[in-house]
Amino acid sequence: MNPRHARSPLVALGLAMVASACSDKPYPATAPDGAEGPRRGGQCVVGALADVSTFNEYQSAGDSYELQLMELLFPSLMVEQPDFELHPPSFAPSLATSWEFSQDNRVITFHLRPDARWTDGVPVTANDVRFTYLVQKDERIGAPGLEIKDYITDVEVKDAHTVAFHFSRVYPYQLMDANDGHIIPEHAWGKVPMDKWRATDFEEILVTSGPFRVAAHNPQQTLILERDPAWWGAPRPYLDRLVLRVIPDIASQLAQLVAGEIHLVEVVPPREAGRIRDHTELELVEYPSRRWGFVAWNNRRAPFTDRRVRKALSLAVNRKALVDSVYFGHARLAVGPVLSSMWAFNRNLAPLPYDLAQARALLAEAGWRDSDGDGILDRGGKPFVFDLAYPSANSLRADMAVIIQADLARVGVVCRPQQVEYAALLARLDAGQFDASISAWAEATKVDLTAPWTTPSDTQGTSNFMGYSNPEVDRLIAAAREEADYARAKVLLDRIQEIIVDDQPVTFIYEANDLVGISRRIRGADFNALSTFFNIDEWYWGP
Amino acid sequence: MARWALRRAAAGGVLLWLVATLTFALVSLAPGDVASRLSDARISPAVRERWRHDFGLDRPLASRYASWLGSALSGDLGSSWTHHRPVTAVLAESIPNTALLASLGLLLEIAGGVAFALAQLRRPHGTADRFITVVTLTAYALPTFLVALGLLYVFSYSLHWLPSSHLLSPAGELATGWAKTRDLLAHLVLPVLTVGIAGMGAVARYLRGSLLDERTQGYVVAARARGCSETRALLTHALPNAMLPLITMIGLSLPFLVSGSLVIEVVFSWPGMGQAMYAAALARDVPLLMGGTLVATLAVVVGNALADLAYAAVDPRVRV
Numbered sequence A: 001m002n003p004r005h006a007r008s009p010l011v012a013l014g015l016a017m018v019a020s021a022c023s024d025k026p027y028p029a030t031a032p033d034g035a036e037g038p039r040r041g042g043q044c045v046v047g048a049l050a051d052v053s054t055f056n057e058y059q060s061a062g063d064s065y066e067l068q069l070m071e072l073l074f075p076s077l078m079v080e081q082p083d084f085e086l087h088p089p090s091f092a093p094s095l096a097t098s099w100e101f102s103q104d105n106r107v108i109t110f111h112l113r114p115d116a117r118w119t120d121g122v123p124v125t126a127n128d129v130r131f132t133y134l135v136q137k138d139e140r141i142g143a144p145g146l147e148i149k150d151y152i153t154d155v156e157v158k159d160a161h162t163v164a165f166h167f168s169r170v171y172p173y174q175l176m177d178a179n180d181g182h183i184i185p186e187h188a189w190g191k192v193p194m195d196k197w198r199a200t201d202f203e204e205i206l207v208t209s210g211p212f213r214v215a216a217h218n219p220q221q222t223l224i225l226e227r228d229p230a231w232w233g234a235p236r237p238y239l240d241r242l243v244l245r246v247i248p249d250i251a252s253q254l255a256q257l258v259a260g261e262i263h264l265v266e267v268v269p270p271r272e273a274g275r276i277r278d279h280t281e282l283e284l285v286e287y288p289s290r291r292w293g294f295v296a297w298n299n300r301r302a303p304f305t306d307r308r309v310r311k312a313l314s315l316a317v318n319r320k321a322l323v324d325s326v327y328f329g330h331a332r333l334a335v336g337p338v339l340s341s342m343w344a345f346n347r348n349l350a351p352l353p354y355d356l357a358q359a360r361a362l363l364a365e366a367g368w369r370d371s372d373g374d375g376i377l378d379r380g381g382k383p384f385v386f387d388l389a390y391p392s393a394n395s396l397r398a399d400m401a402v403i404i405q406a407d408l409a410r411v412g413v414v415c416r417p418q419q420v421e422y423a424a425l426l427a428r429l430d431a432g433q434f435d436a437s438i439s440a441w442a443e444a445t446k447v448d449l450t451a452p453w454t455t456p457s458d459t460q461g462t463s464n465f466m467g468y469s470n471p472e473v474d475r476l477i478a479a480a481r482e483e484a485d486y487a488r489a490k491v492l493l494d495r496i497q498e499i500i501v502d503d504q505p506v507t508f509i510y511e512a513n514d515l516v517g518i519s520r521r522i523r524g525a526d527f528n529a530l531s532t533f534f535n536i537d538e539w540y541w542g543p
Numbered sequence B: 001m002a003r004w005a006l007r008r009a010a011a012g013g014v015l016l017w018l019v020a021t022l023t024f025a026l027v028s029l030a031p032g033d034v035a036s037r038l039s040d041a042r043i044s045p046a047v048r049e050r051w052r053h054d055f056g057l058d059r060p061l062a063s064r065y066a067s068w069l070g071s072a073l074s075g076d077l078g079s080s081w082t083h084h085r086p087v088t089a090v091l092a093e094s095i096p097n098t099a100l101l102a103s104l105g106l107l108l109e110i111a112g113g114v115a116f117a118l119a120q121l122r123r124p125h126g127t128a129d130r131f132i133t134v135v136t137l138t139a140y141a142l143p144t145f146l147v148a149l150g151l152l153y154v155f156s157y158s159l160h161w162l163p164s165s166h167l168l169s170p171a172g173e174l175a176t177g178w179a180k181t182r183d184l185l186a187h188l189v190l191p192v193l194t195v196g197i198a199g200m201g202a203v204a205r206y207l208r209g210s211l212l213d214e215r216t217q218g219y220v221v222a223a224r225a226r227g228c229s230e231t232r233a234l235l236t237h238a239l240p241n242a243m244l245p246l247i248t249m250i251g252l253s254l255p256f257l258v259s260g261s262l263v264i265e266v267v268f269s270w271p272g273m274g275q276a277m278y279a280a281a282l283a284r285d286v287p288l289l290m291g292g293t294l295v296a297t298l299a300v301v302v303g304n305a306l307a308d309l310a311y312a313a314v315d316p317r318v319r320v
Helices: A064-073 A124-136 A174-180 A194-199 A252-256 A269-276 A308-315 A319-327 A356-365 A393-411 A422-431 A469-483 A486-503 B004-029 B034-038 B047-055 B061-073 B085-124 B125-139 B143-157 B170-174 B177-214 B218-224 B230-242 B244-259 B264-268 B273-281 B286-314
Strands: A014-015 A043-048 A077-078 A092-094 A096-101 A105-111 A152-159 A164-169 A212-218 A222-227 A241-246 A282-297 A331-333 A386-389 A414-420 A436-442 A505-519
Touching: A043 A152, A064 A212, A064 A222, A077 A174, A092 A096, A092 A174, A105 A174, A105 A269, A124 A164, A152 A469, A164 A174, A164 B034, A212 B170, A222 B170, A241 B170, A252 A269, A252 A505, A269 A282, A269 A505, A282 A308, A282 A393, A308 A356, A308 A393, A308 A486, A308 A505, A308 B230, A319 A331, A319 A393, A319 A505, A319 B143, A386 A393, A386 A422, A414 A422, A422 A436, A422 B034, A422 B273, A469 A486, B004 B061, B004 B286, B034 B047, B061 B286, B085 B125, B085 B177, B085 B230, B085 B244, B085 B286, B125 B177, B143 B264, B170 B177, B177 B230, B177 B244, B177 B264, B218 B230, B230 B244, B244 B273, B244 B286, B264 B273, B273 B286
Parallel strands: A043 A241, A386 A414, A386 A436
Antiparallel strands: A014 A043, A077 A092, A096 A105, A105 A164, A152 A164, A212 A222, A222 A241, A282 A436, A282 A505, A331 A505
């Protein structure tokens, strides 16, 4: 899995035209009124639940919201396209205008734009690309995407604008792995010794090269980005400024959106969607996100070691009713380990039905019966009671826990919802000290099932805190990973999905939609599950 | 006086050490650490271990405590694990914002409280007194967030008179001089009102009580007998003495100047210490939490000492 393409469900963004103080009218567009189509000018204010913690993504924890912003400030070799529904993602030129594979496919050579410049006027060169690679691989820095570059053995500077990536093997995601992470300035940041990176404030030596540059930053408050006139994509972006406002409370973000003080909220809670949709000056944009949620069973702890028990519990939860009542129709039922919006999804699979009879039969088969007539299943004199942990400060999951509790009571299983502080919960999951937990993941656009679904070891199954282990799945995942032809990989992936759905190491619950509330004054915005700002350079302030 | 100062300083030092040690233990023993919290669940264990090692989390608690204490004693609070900057730099950004809001709020609280109490004392137990009692008790009892939301609803979302959040508007961020100051002042009104209203009720209730006591004291009666007007007797004779309990109140409010209020800061997107410490606690950012705790504890120590000094200055019966 590629964490750098993941996004945290805790992060929200808001975007808006500025209405400063309260008396000021929104910032006037510089183009004449009445003209149709994109035009230059205007200032866009982006609200955020938290400030950026650093401008150096290799120093951070790989927060996806920060990465969305770094995309506006730092160049990439290529731009990943939002076409992961059809096939593995394709790429469009960016800093690299073209690229070619060597005969044996082990070397990719990129040709860089000669006109790209950092904000201090220094050209962006192949040296920066190599420097970025060295940083990504350096143990002392411990960048979050370290292992993504595992199969890249070297990045060779051919000349100032030509750079070659050498791979130790041929595999389907070579382009994606080469492209991962933004290019950073060697001439400015290469002076900092790598063992000092953790505690260095890179804002003090910040140079950028993107559609926007930093105009002002008042920490925990406001980050003002302004159009970089030297950017190679000129005349775009059309907006003069993009301003990030830190508004930690989502209710305040919505209030300001409705009041016209901000004009875009990235994560509208499902409950509030109707209010935004019905507002005449706002638009609600909805599309499948890459976030999905599940009940993780501790596969190492009885009775969840038994496949029949896990499956029975899944069958006993009315997941359709749960998703409809918690997400108000803004989510779909999850099926299996691959998102239904991905090319690799096995379209022959359907969500498990809600089937109390079958659930009861499976539980009975596993030896769980109500022998003392108290309405609670028991086995060997022990009642079926378990704790269902979920993070505090997450009302959606609290609602889910209560519904699951009520559903399971119908088959005689006692589920005790247990709210745990987030960091404490993660520590518990890591240590395997839990029965069950309501968890959520953001899926990468790279389909690699190794980290979540293979048997945990030092190198594999690194996010498989459930402790799921099936040798057949391990073998198939390794094979799918090696397979360079994606049609052949798809056959393997289909089979893996069938097995995992049958094993139910987790109860697959929902695939959430992203709900974006945006002012109708902002035109040209086209959101997708890669980034809210995917086409920010085409946004403009409408007439 | 010198001995008193020495004694207070020593006691303050011991208190600081106790609080710091206790906080360090609590924060370190809490489940989870910065590496588990910071990372996406999918960041590889190797990277997480690297973070733990860099922050010394793989060392025993006692050794971590010793090195923290050693650095702190030499004046180095270390570097924040989440901000990637010195703790002092993060505190230096947050404390002024909190202090600005809290000090203006405190002034409003005192001014408003005194005004209300004096108005009530014009005719104790009269209609005005009773009415104000209801108002001040209500203000005292209302939860802060409710006051904040009410003010926001009326002045920001309904009337559009005042901005709803932040220190400055985006335009104000880029402005200079008077335009920037004006922008800041506009943004201060609602948060300061919220702080002020919450405290005003308490001040008024306290002061009314002690003024009622004072005005029947012999020296006030004597003043009236000498022909002093009721207002003058109240203002120049009773009030200074009645203010004494307030000194303690204000001294105890001093920590609030640096620790901030999470509720108010969240509602108004105000980047102060409340938010900074809350985020640090969630992220298990030990150096930042320790730094913030030290500063807040220091404020308690200094606040109490100042209150004692002020007491001694206004009340000759008290000696330090």
